[in-house]
Amino acid sequence: MSSKHRPASRRTPRAIALAAALLAGHASGATSAQLADLSLEDLMRVEVVSASRKTQHLGEVPASMHVITADDIRSSGARNLPEALRLVPGLDVAQLSGSRWGISTRGFTGRYANKLLVLVDGRSVYSPLYSGVIWEAERVPLDTIERIEVLHGPAGSVWGSNAVNGVINIITREAGETPGELVDVAIGDGGRRMLRARHGAEAGEGSAWRIGAMADEGGAGRNVAGGDANDSYRQAMADARWDRRWSADARSTLEAQLLRSKSDELQEEALYVPPYVQPLPLRLEFDRALLAARHEQRISAGLTTNLSASFTAENVRFGTRADLRTRVLDLEAGALWQAASEHELSLGAGLRHMNLPARSTDWMQFDPEQRRGIEWSLYAQDEWTLVPSRWRLTAGARVDHDIYRGSHLQPNLRLLFSPASDLSLWGGLSRANRTLSRGESDSVVKIAVIPPGTPANPGTLPIQLLAGGAQDPNLLDNRYTDAFELGVRAQGGGVWSFDLTAFAHRMRDDVGARMIAGVPAFVALPQPHLEANTVGAPYTVHLRGVEASAEWRPANGWRHQFGASYLEARGPGDASATGLDRLMYATPRWLAHWRSVIDLAPDWRLDARVRHAGERGAPDVPSQHVAAYTALDATLTWSAGKSTELQFGATNLLRPPTVEFLPDLVLATATRVERRVFLRWRQSF
Amino acid sequence: MPAPFVKRCLAAVALALSASALAQPRAADEAELKAAFAYRIALFVEWPAESLPAGAPFQICSAGNDAAWTAAFATLDGKKVQGRPLAPLRAVLRDDELRGCQLLFVPQREGRKAPPAAAGLLSIGESEGFAAAGGVVGFVREGTQLRFDINRDAAARAQLRLSAELLKVARGVIDGAGARP
Numbered sequence: 126m127s128s129k130h131r132p133a134s135r136r137t138p139r140a141i142a143l144a145a146a147l148l149a150g151h152a153s154g155a156t157s158a159q160l161a162d163l164s165l166e167d168l169m170r171v172e173v174v175s176a177s178r179k180t181q182h183l184g185e186v187p188a189s190m191h192v193i194t195a196d197d198i199r200s201s202g203a204r205n206l207p208e209a210l211r212l213v214p215g216l217d218v219a220q221l222s223g224s225r226w227g228i229s230t231r232g233f234t235g236r237y238a239n240k241l242l243v244l245v246d247g248r249s250v251y252s253p254l255y256s257g258v259i260w261e262a263e264r265v266p267l268d269t270i271e272r273i274e275v276l277h278g279p280a281g282s283v284w285g286s287n288a289v290n291g292v293i294n295i296i297t298r299e300a301g302e303t304p305g306e307l308v309d310v311a312i313g314d315g316g317r318r319m320l321r322a323r324h325g326a327e328a329g330e331g332s333a334w335r336i337g338a339m340a341d342e343g344g345a346g347r348n349v350a351g352g353d354a355n356d357s358y359r360q361a362m363a364d365a366r367w368d369r370r371w372s373a374d375a376r377s378t379l380e381a382q383l384l385r386s387k388s389d390e391l392q393e394e395a396l397y398v399p400p401y402v403q404p405l406p407l408r409l410e411f412d413r414a415l416l417a418a419r420h421e422q423r424i425s426a427g428l429t430t431n432l433s434a435s436f437t438a439e440n441v442r443f444g445t446r447a448d449l450r451t452r453v454l455d456l457e458a459g460a461l462w463q464a465a466s467e468h469e470l471s472l473g474a475g476l477r478h479m480n481l482p483a484r485s486t487d488w489m490q491f492d493p494e495q496r497r498g499i500e501w502s503l504y505a506q507d508e509w510t511l512v513p514s515r516w517r518l519t520a521g522a523r524v525d526h527d528i529y530r531g532s533h534l535q536p537n538l539r540l541l542f543s544p545a546s547d548l549s550l551w552g553g554l555s556r557a558n559r560t561l562s563r564g565e566s567d568s569v570v571k572i573a574v575i576p577p578g579t580p581a582n583p584g585t586l587p588i589q590l591l592a593g594g595a596q597d598p599n600l601l602d603n604r605y606t607d608a609f610e611l612g613v614r615a616q617g618g619g620v621w622s623f624d625l626t627a628f629a630h631r632m633r634d635d636v637g638a639r640m641i642a643g644v645p646a647f648v649a650l651p652q653p654h655l656e657a658n659t660v661g662a663p664y665t666v667h668l669r670g671v672e673a674s675a676e677w678r679p680a681n682g683w684r685h686q687f688g689a690s691y692l693e694a695r696g697p698g699d700a701s702a703t704g705l706d707r708l709m710y711a712t713p714r715w716l717a718h719w720r721s722v723i724d725l726a727p728d729w730r731l732d733a734r735v736r737h738a739g740e741r742g743a744p745d746v747p748s749q750h751v752a753a754y755t756a757l758d759a760t761l762t763w764s765a766g767k768s769t770e771l772q773f774g775a776t777n778l779l780r781p782p783t784v785e786f787l788p789d790l791v792l793a794t795a796t797r798v799e800r801r802v803f804l805r806w807r808q809s810f
Numbered sequence: 811m812p813a814p815f816v817k818r819c820l821a822a823v824a825l826a827l828s829a830s831a832l833a834q835p836r837a838a839d840e841a842e843l844k845a846a847f848a849y850r851i852a853l854f855v856e857w858p859a860e861s862l863p864a865g866a867p868f869q870i871c872s873a874g875n876d877a878a879w880t881a882a883f884a885t886l887d888g889k890k891v892q893g894r895p896l897a898p899l900r901a902v903l904r905d906d907e908l909r910g911c912q913l914l915f916v917p918q919r920e921g922r923k924a925p926p927a928a929a930g931l932l933s934i935g936e937s938e939g940f941a942a943a944g945g946v947v948g949f950v951r952e953g954t955q956l957r958f959d960i961n962r963d964a965a966a967r968a969q970l971r972l973s974a975e976l977l978k979v980a981r982g983v984i985d986g987a988g989a990r991p
Contacts, residue, residue, distance in 0.1 A: 767942035
């Protein structure tokens, strides 16, 4: 059977399984018979890349994609999502402090990176408040993850707005796949402790459920000045899930999550008197309640439908600076329809009710303070097999309507050619949109004070700079990226595989608050100062780059993964004046990655990862430079018996405590990321 | 339209189609891969004579009823195990229906609870920990590839003889106490 799975498709794993089952009948007598003719050794070389019930070579996917499995996550010893994502070649994962991360692909890395879409079981966890992912609070229990698919490049036509630079798609396991009890305890230096417990059981008649809880905390580290980095964190989470298979054709899922996360950071507070700036310790308090339901129904041999609904309530309090709420009700319906043997259509529609109240603070003023509205989306995509096993065309488009700027079209056209069974070439043209965030669109923030008697402010009064969309006439109506991509994948006998993608993006967006608009206004209180509005600048940035990855298995029980990526950004001449250069050069030109997993003995495994990140920062602005680094993470696992696993791991070896990323926006001082060790015990019952 | 042109086109299409039919398995259903594994593993197992009645086909059974597995095992049509042709997959919903099954496949959704260690029954489970829980063979995902663990005690209890070659390619071989109650 050819290409019945597109990872970048909207269907859930089970839908893939159903589709696979449906198509197995008439599509692939030959290939299946050949499977049975392979020796055990050869069978072990067949790649199980995608869904739980589906094997496929990545050669079938007309996009740059990497998958990490539950086994990868487990053997790496990752304790949170960013650590797990460090396993993905080409993904830039920079640690800012104990709990703060900047994650992106194809440029524009940052704490507030707003061009990477993250989904959990198809549900976006992209925060409508600042168009990014609050990584420190995004706690999907890693032991329930089946796999994580990371797609480099735009995928808005399938996944919707904000899938501009890439998509991270986290797929979790059904309750029936996690029976029994699990206790997972990790302790590490730096005051890090984690406890996870889970219980699952079957409830008869094809239904199963699980409940779990997790607590995680870490102490504060040191900043570059040697002082307290004020970056400790403490989180508690409870999750529950129930799955039921009504028949071979229908299944339902109910899910709930409660999360409370507290994490500290150090910001800068501007003053109107000398020294004009002082550190401000702040606590981010993030609470979430989530309820989600999904139903999947196979209506006929060629038609599978799914319905999903979720309600998310989030409260975000950022010390005295920000206080926002999110209430999102999301409804989606989709269908996967084998319209003809060579046409596979996916169709869908979504409705989302957004209620985003905010309370203005002295630092962040909202106008309006209340934002309510309905967003909608429609999409259709056809996977057209032009010549079976040879040529396949994917064409699709999606329209998203957001509450700020109306509707946008995101088209996608891709062609895959497989001249041989172990070689495929693909190319794609696509556009993806980014929606405004609540913060960008509706708030005015006191970004900085320019002290008097400086080159920027030769006067005698300090100037308070204000920034924000509420008073910014320069905000674009449409932010998008057009991308052209070409890729090749090859593999040999299950021993090695190779993946190369070249891309060119043209990105239209807006940024920055460096251009003073109008005449500054005099403000007498609390101290006399001037207030100046700033406006952002629309920009066009061209990105070019290459992503390469390879896997090699010299022997059973030993595998290597290599990855290297190169990125070049070209922007307008005034990039340093608008602050765009910080974003443009936030991602290093070079990223490299080598992972080696060795089964040392039947019960012992060593998982070692070397990662290299090149220098960050605009070439001609030394203050932005963050030195290149190379670090080693290693984890040793001992399976002590049937249900006990002990792990010893160390991260950030081979280098002294290092700054991986300079603070974005209002964060105060850079934090040194230190060498860490941990011990972990997993026990199932 | 000149006839030679049409003929050439047809020939090209025929060539493309036949070439695709000859292509190696590049995208198969995971269920089919597991079915193929189950079949290949069975070739390295020796059943006690009394569990294979003369003239009867080799019966593979699956726990629970799922069309996907029926389709997957149907791809083994025409194969033989222990010199016997394979009978179509039989769904087993209760333990007392296991009579006459030589191989029991336990899909993931049935969990990893150990099947009864019936004499002459090779149990192969999809869930991780199936072998540890007292199944004979349990699949494990290793990276992007599929491996399996073997529980030698469970095999012994089922009076199955496993060849050394099979044990050699297994990811793990569990000995000792075997299944928990």
